[in-house]
Amino acid sequence: MAVDLTPRQPTKAYGGDGGSYYEWSPAELPMLGVASIGAAKLSLAAGGMSLPSYSDSAKVAYVLQGKGTCGIVLPEATKEKVVAVKEGDALALPFGVQTWWHNTPESATELIILFLGDTSKGHKPGQFTNFQLTGSSGIFTGFSTEFVGRAWDLKDVDAAKLVSTQPASGIVKLAAGQKLPEPVPEDRKDMALNCLEAKLDVDIPNGGRVVVLNTVNLPLVKEVGLGADLVRIDAHSMCSPGFSCDSAYQVTYIVRGSGRVQVVGPDGKRVLETRIEGGSLFIVPRFHVVSKIADASGMEWFSIITTPNPIFSHLAGKTSVWKAISPEVLEAAFNTTPEMEKLFRSKRLDSEIFFAPN
Secondary structure: OOOOOOOEOOEEEEEEOOEEEEEOOOOOOOHHHHHOEEEEEEEEOOOEEEEEEEEOOEEEEEEEEOEEEEEEEOOOOOOOEEEEEEOOEEEEEOOOOEEEEEEOOOOOOOEEEEEEEEOOOOOEOOEOOEEEOOOOOOHHHOOOHHHHHHHHOOOHHHHHHHHHOOOOOOEEEOOOOOOOOOOOHHHHOOOEEEOOOOOOOEEEOOOEEEEEEOOOOOOOHHHHOOEEEEEEEOOOOEEEEEEEOOOOOEEEEEEEEEEEEEEEOHHHOEEEEEEEEOOOEEEEOOOOEEEEEEEEEEEEEEEEEOOOOOOEEEOOOOOOHHHHOOHHHHHHHHOOOHHHHHHHHOOOOOOOOEEOOO
């Protein structure tokens, strides 16, 4: 049965003065459920804080806008890491990690973070379930006062008071003058990689640029089990038709710009042809071939791939399979003449992955 691949925008799940949490639902984007992928976005206003929580899924977080602070407690750690984050930062968040996020009170912009992750072991395939440690929906609101008091060695009256004093759920706006820990520079090591500043893995003039997250430049990617990349293509440039040849799904969020995308599946059937624009998310099924062409504004996207060190096969450009296949096989495959085979092979000798407009 065909699955709707249409790109979608997220819907607001909850929020208040401190900010909002948005998510993509498998009911609206069915491929999330098929691929067991979760997708969500956190937006914090100046002074906003996302309260400490953990998730049922391993994730990659990508900072879309602004700068702020992220608190991270790794499993079995005795001290939190306090990491300064800014636009372009990617963080790998394995199972069991507890996090909080904060946008500084003096910030002129919202702090917006994208979360993409694997929900195959989660409660709801295709959707994150977050467990709040405090607040009106916090874990300890479900325990009896007796259990909380015994766990924290508090009198019942103190335990009841501590659990009930935070009326908000998930996101709050801190009171004026309320302080949080300052970021620790060394805590960034192996925790975050800025994709806008990192060494480029691909750099094609007037075509595009790629930074790939993998187990080398962000070690926790191995624990998360996901690869990721940031791709930026220039005005009217094309991203070569290609597919993930290791049975991975590609989950793509358009950061900014716009363009067109086509996806082709089995039997040469085009299963998606549409315009894509900033804020939209879509998923390419396994082994399907995808290609994109940017509008005049260019296009930038952040993707996760459901394997930590993905391998792609391209069907155009100097690294394509066509350059490896022998002339005789190519002639027979296309049922064409030697002259046409030579013309075909003579093209795209210097172009790799991205093709600037003629």
